Amino acid sequence: MASGQVRRFHSIKAEWGCSKFISHKSLKEPCNGYLVDDNCILGAEVFVIKNQGVGECVSLLKDIECIKHEWNIFEFSKLGEQCSSKEFTVGDHKWKLLLYPAGHAREKGHSISIYLVSVDAGSFGRQKRVKAILSISVKDQISGAHHSSHWFSAAVAAWGWSAFMPLHEFKNPKKGYLVEDCCIVEADVLVVGDVNSLT
Template sequence: MAILQNTGDENEVIVETRDLFPSHLFKIESFSLLSEHGIDKYESSEFESSDYKWKLIIYPNGRKTETEDGTDHISVYLAVAETSSLPACWEVNAVFSIFLFNHKFDNFLSVRGRVQRFHCLKSEWGFSKFIQMETLKDPSNGYLVDDICVFGAEVFVIKNKGTKECLSLLKVTDSFKREFKISKFSEVGDIWYSEEFKAGDHKWKLSMYPKGSGEEKERSVSIFLHSVDLERDSSCKKIKANFYIRIKNQLIDGAHCKNGGSHWFSTLRVALGCSRFIPMVDMNDPKKGFVVKDSCIIEVEISVQATVR
């Protein structure tokens, strides 16, 4: 069972027991002789974890501070090693556990804190009150047997390689409108593209399939609005836009066929519109007014509402 405990440091820690051996072990024989030989601080050999070099620092009589000459606890710290080889203003964010082997129960005492920021001004973190001296030195507790104790460490570095996302919501005041006239409509091939245009600080273009696309081939005219930015710019992930596409009726003022709404454009859906925009028979019927003198007029209206980068 894990226990939340305050060890006297800045942060509370999780104390638990574990059967699994830690990644790195450090054995001390004749532990009692450390004090007799005046060794108040011992640094372990370096070990590597997550592409960084580390070392354990053990204070058998507790870590002395400006306000304390020591404590009744053993202090254990983890430090970044070989800092001189790291770049200027280096920083490592890591969560780590420090272990103490229990010979009696064949398991480990584990003390784990929250994520800590190691950097050039603070290259070590740990626990000033890792375990009470009285508890450690009592052989019946199993931590110090035949004057031998075994410490361990595990380090997990949090690397900042994850996806970073920023949602920007925009206050829409006016929508962008533009018309495109397609002359010689009967001579357009399978697809027509408009020139690129800018709306809401983003680039767009229209595409029309006069003879339909996909399942609407030879049945309906298909029209789509494309986000040029999403096709080309990897920094832009999604764009939410309210848009309408209209084919103007040139015989009846104010009457036209339209499609659109509020939608999310994304890198997986760079084009949105309608494959069944208007039946081909209606589009090509001169009495309907959508094609007059072999020309049609397409109007697009866009207001960008949000972007994700």
């Protein structure tokens, strides 16, 4: 009797088999020849084929806590093309905020651009990803706060908004976003899970 199947072995599933390989009745039936003089012979043919894909383990974190990071930016008018906050830690991962005071890419000259950057992502393996929920706002902003979730990986280490807020609105003295050449950016970051390779 033969049974052939293709199975994938990895660190979590290191063995495969058949719980109902052959019935006792069939095994003991003399005319089948499986059991002779109370002996039987078991054999296995194993062929290792090319790896067909990568297994992933998704972990949802328990007892997660949303961390609020406040970034005080002084002398806004003297900033260069881009600047970043100090690193902060959420969910055992390091993060920073990246600001383009005069806009990034197509929004240059039109809006301020803000991004959350995973500092650790550069050292992630090919399959490693971290899921974070983020909300970024300029302090005292009445409307227009942004809220989103994103998978951070080595390929995509930053996520945010190139058109976060129009420059004319941000610099309007009646709005109060930029006071005495200072603004305050707040980021609420919640890491909810990660993905790791099984291979």
